Amino acid sequence: MRKILSKILSASAALAAGLVIAGAATGGAGAAEKLKVGFIYIGPVGDFGWTYQHDQGRKAVEAALGDKVETTYVESVPEGPDAERVIEQLARAGNKLIFTTSFGYMEPTLKVAKRYPKVMFEHATGYKRAANVSTYNSKFHEGRYILGQIAAKTSKTGTIGYIASFPIPEVISGINSLMLGAQSVNPDIKVKIVWVNSWFDPAKEADAAKALIDQGADIISQHTDSPAAMQAAEARGVKAFGQASDMKNFGPNAQLTSIVDNWAPYYVERVKAALDGTWKSTDTWSGMKDGEVVMAPYTNMPDDVKKMAEETEAKIKSGALNPFKGPIYKQDGTLVVKEGEVLPDKDILSMNWYVKGITDKVPGQ
């Protein structure tokens, strides 16, 4: 069976190749030894959000390393079998370093990496590695601690609205970090959570924001990608935090700050390593001190709140403050982190419980 099929396939391949002369006239243009670097994106590049920030990182690589590199990207690739094909196409097109920038690209990346042992792969937000597959992510929860403090100081109703995407550890730890930050200012603060089960769905995000505002939230924070919630907050005259990119233009009076993803330092460093031949498979989880999690300018808040935010930011950068420093209690009152200790990274990366004070339930638990 295999033989017959392979004959048919190669015969039709030869036929197709012979039919049109132009078929063979393409391929590598024989430029001098440039390192080809490929990127695969989950969404369209657009003007803001997760994919936009990764593309900014790609541009930073081009700006920093100029004619030593050649970058390519493929956008809007669904997770699953399509991703595996596109990653393999990138490898076959001669890309030696490939960044796969969505969690769902984890298995496809590993599968292709096995077949291309000489190609280096970098997978964002995953946890499985191989000799030629690194993983990287940012400690976004560090920024959320600051958001919590700002929200608790600014809110008049004492209720923060939170638009959440999927109940995975990264999102849960973000909610907890925000709550711990808020409790450090006002122990009685409340947080209301709406799950939209999407990373990007402007209509649902706007509805969620309106529902939260109707329920008394006067600060909206989000772990989704569109500026719809920011616009809703602007229209209703409440405050909000942006996500991934600075969303000031969507809420000039509403935005307090945004957590901006800055992949540029990491991308430049890794491409340099690949050029030098020092690239190794690693697991990188950088945060504010590395410049990967950046706070957009603090606006629309009194000076004392701004001062507090800046101080907290400095403390997180210096390592004096860790959002997950004990004592931390679970919802049912059990102590998870003792006074003076911090929650280990692996527990943050697999978090599926809320801290005390959150009255909601983690979906599916």
Added chain:
Amino acid sequence: MPFRLERQETVSGLALLAAPLLALIFTLIVGAVMFVALGQDPIRAFSVYFIEPLSDPWTLQELVVKAGPLLLIGIGLSFCYRANRWNIGAEGQYVAGAVLGSWLALATHGTEAGPWVLPAMLVLGALGGALWGLIPAVLRVKFGASEILTSLMLVYVAQLGLDYLVRGPWRDPQGFNFPQSVTFDPVATMPLLFEEGRLHAGVLVGLVAVALAAFVLGRTLVGFSIELGGSAPRAAAFAGFDERRVTYGVFALSGALAGLAGIIEVAGPIGNLQPSISPGYGFTAIIAAMLGRLHPVGVLIASLVLALTYIGGEAAQITLRMPFDVTRVFQGTLLISILAADVLVRYRIRRLKGAAHA
């Protein structure tokens, strides 16, 4: 000025064959203008788009892998549409089949279960899809509910059910709480046909389905009753064909094929259960069925053409740095031209005289 589309009494076979070719030429012209406007060499663009994917064994395999689910679902849908039953919910039947089939893979995970697992999964997959497909059929027969709405709505029910399972009871305990099941054991995975590439045994199922469907539709009384029930329901009733049985039959069959496509995809290229297991195959297959003129061989060709537009589009992004949107515009132009050419061959545009009001 009012116009009307009139059905041609006779359509020559030559015209029917020429229509897709004309559409292709039209697309190439539009595409050439677009590529030149973007500063691309149109010949090179077409070569990257259409020729290179067909001149390399790896991309040929990928083409077939991508076309596989479209083919199976599209064949099932052509039974429905021939019978004038509008099943829009193949995406949900695909998911339902994948879920029921995966249940066995997960239940036997880590056990000594033998090679019977995969065939049993395929049977369960087809069963799951058929049962899901029968819901809108029952609602239509018993209550007269529009199957267009009910089948579409059931897509979301199936997707959310899958979502619940992979985030809850079926979640990989070692997976750091991320929403996906364990990777299936080798006995629950589609065997690959070659050492290199991703071509798996599932595509053979698709080819068998083409042959069987062509036989049933072309040569059997069942096929005739479906066709007649669709085009002349009263005549079918007088001929003694039971309309309800046709409804149940075509929904069960198209559901089963969609479910089969789902479990093949999960046990094949995906390898485990995830919150999202289809980039919209169930909906794209509607286009495949229509482009293929509801004929199994036509659906086969249409599925391959659709797969080619995806793979060519990705190649154009990689080698020519063409934006994603341009590749999609090009794909859309091709599809609209083919459908328009089809209409223009079968119908003629007639200007209505004396009916002008303004």
